[in-house]
Amino acid sequence: MTQNARYHHGDLHDTLLQEANTLLNAHGVEGLSLRKLAERAGVSRTAPYHHFRDKNALLCALATQAFAQLDEIIQRQLDTTGNQPDIQAFVIEYLRFATENPEQYELMFGRTLWKSGEPTQELKQVAYRSFRRYAEGLSALLQGRLPQGSNPLRVAQASWATIHGLCRLTIDGIYVNQEDMEAVSQQAVTLILAALNSTKND
Amino acid sequence: MTQNARYHHGDLHDTLLQEANTLLNAHGVEGLSLRKLAERAGVSRTAPYHHFRDKNALLCALATQAFAQLDEIIQRQLDTTGNQPDIQAFVIEYLRFATENPEQYELMFGRTLWKSGEPTQELKQVAYRSFRRYAEGLSALLQGRLPQGSNPLRVAQASWATIHGLCRLTIDGIYVNQEDMEAVSQQAVTLILAALNSTKND
DNA sequence: GGGGTTATGTTGACAGTGTCAAGATCATTC
DNA sequence: GAATGATCTTGACACTGTCAACATAACCCC
Numbered sequence: 001m002t003q004n005a006r007y008h009h010g011d012l013h014d015t016l017l018q019e020a021n022t023l024l025n026a027h028g029v030e031g032l033s034l035r036k037l038a039e040r041a042g043v044s045r046t047a048p049y050h051h052f053r054d055k056n057a058l059l060c061a062l063a064t065q066a067f068a069q070l071d072e073i074i075q076r077q078l079d080t081t082g083n084q085p086d087i088q089a090f091v092i093e094y095l096r097f098a099t100e101n102p103e104q105y106e107l108m109f110g111r112t113l114w115k116s117g118e119p120t121q122e123l124k125q126v127a128y129r130s131f132r133r134y135a136e137g138l139s140a141l142l143q144g145r146l147p148q149g150s151n152p153l154r155v156a157q158a159s160w161a162t163i164h165g166l167c168r169l170t171i172d173g174i175y176v177n178q179e180d181m182e183a184v185s186q187q188a189v190t191l192i193l194a195a196l197n198s199t200k201n202d
Numbered sequence: 203m204t205q206n207a208r209y210h211h212g213d214l215h216d217t218l219l220q221e222a223n224t225l226l227n228a229h230g231v232e233g234l235s236l237r238k239l240a241e242r243a244g245v246s247r248t249a250p251y252h253h254f255r256d257k258n259a260l261l262c263a264l265a266t267q268a269f270a271q272l273d274e275i276i277q278r279q280l281d282t283t284g285n286q287p288d289i290q291a292f293v294i295e296y297l298r299f300a301t302e303n304p305e306q307y308e309l310m311f312g313r314t315l316w317k318s319g320e321p322t323q324e325l326k327q328v329a330y331r332s333f334r335r336y337a338e339g340l341s342a343l344l345q346g347r348l349p350q351g352s353n354p355l356r357v358a359q360a361s362w363a364t365i366h367g368l369c370r371l372t373i374d375g376i377y378v379n380q381e382d383m384e385a386v387s388q389q390a391v392t393l394i395l396a397a398l399n400s401t402k403n404d
Numbered sequence: 405g406g407g408g409t410t411a412t413g414t415t416g417a418c419a420g421t422g423t424c425a426a427g428a429t430c431a432t433t434c
Numbered sequence: 435g436a437a438t439g440a441t442c443t444t445g446a447c448a449c450t451g452t453c454a455a456c457a458t459a460a461c462c463c464c
Binding site for chain 2 (some may be wrong): 028030106109110111114115116147149150151154155157158159160161162163164165166168169171172173174180183184185186187188190191192194195
Binding site for chain 1 (some may be wrong): 411412413414415
């Protein structure tokens with residue numbers, strides 16, 4: 001029996017994830033169909049169902065993978081900056097991930113899984129852990145530089161919302177102008193820093 | 203001929219938009235199918251195609267309507283606050299619109315139209331005008347209160363990104379906790395105000 | 405090794421989707 | 435009153451996710 005004509009694929013689970021990522025990058029979530037994916041993996045339409053409960057589960061698996069990647073970037077950034085908090089670098093790295101992996105980012109934070117679909121237990125855990133780590137790390141970076149009456153966790157969440165908003169605007173095709181995008185993110189950082197340097201609020 | 207059995211609907215265009223909004227609110231974009239919509243309007247599957255080129259065009263029309271609503275809210279807010287800029291109120295109003303009309307907001311700013319679909323020329327115009335108005339209005343609110351070296355337009359865009367990010371997080375089902383959401387948005391406003399009150403940046 | 409169990413892969417089928425083509429009906433206009 | 439265009443209908447097609455039933459291979463225990 002030749003290797004090409006064997007009945008069992010042997011590594012379909014991983015192959016599916018890999019090919020799915022390829023299709024995702026090429027045509028977006030809306031262009032990712034299980035049937036095309038199966039064909040691409042050289043397997044029949046329903047074979048993927050033996051490895052993922054349904055399409056939603058597959059997408060959750062992709063998102064989980066992506067969270068691991070972003071997690072690593074965030075952790076590395078938080079470790080590197082160490083005692084000398086560099087929010088600018090942090091934001092740049094975060095934005096870089098989102099703009100270089102727009103479809104993954106969409107999957108991680110978009111309504112496809114969180115609202116329309118049903119996020120896997122696994123995805124929920126990974127995502128929440130990621131949120132927590134992010135918030136804690138960032139609030140550690142901000143420690144002692146906050147305006148009076150500010151809650152470090154809330155500040156971290158608010159500034160994350162800012163960065164996230166920038167990512168969404170870019171990813172969703174609203175800021176088509178790359179130059180504008182950079183200027184705006186630059187200004188966002190400046191804004192955050194200005195807030196941090198102020199010692200008074202009301 | 204009875205009114206119920208007449209061949210021509212008479213007001214299908216508007217009826218479609220209205221019923222589409224109902225379906226949108228009830229089941230989201232992903233639950234809005236042209237066939238269900240046609241049935242709901244008491245008309246055959248392909249009748250809508252005589253009033254909208256395709257599904258994308260119908261969704262663009264819905265988004266255009268929604269932009270008009272948000273536009274009005276923004277304009278009213280900017281006029282009301284007048285000489286006494288009240289960013290807090292502005293943010294609250296914006297967030298209110300988004301949380302009360304989540305599906306419309308998704309349509310207005312989501313990838314459904316801007317990335318996956320093809321935004322109508324009309325939608326583009328309305329949207330860009332809305333963006334511009336928003337940015338100009340907000341930057342007028344901020345005038346004279348900015349940290350040195352800040353570009354008012356950029357600040358407006360950056361703070362819009364913050365608000366937009368909060369909206370997305372809520373709408374996409376990531377901040378399920380309403381209480382958290384309010385605290386974070388509160389903090390975001392505080393952050394912006396703190397930045398404005400600071401006279402120095404870097 | 406042989407037989408039963410489980411994992412994996414296949415074909416067939418179904419309901420649902422957007423959309424095109426061709427024809428039916430009505431409203432309007434010359 | 436006939437012709438033209440707007441509106442609506444049925445029929446059809448390709449595509450989607452997913453279930454049921456069956457086929458094949460791998461694995462494990464006696």
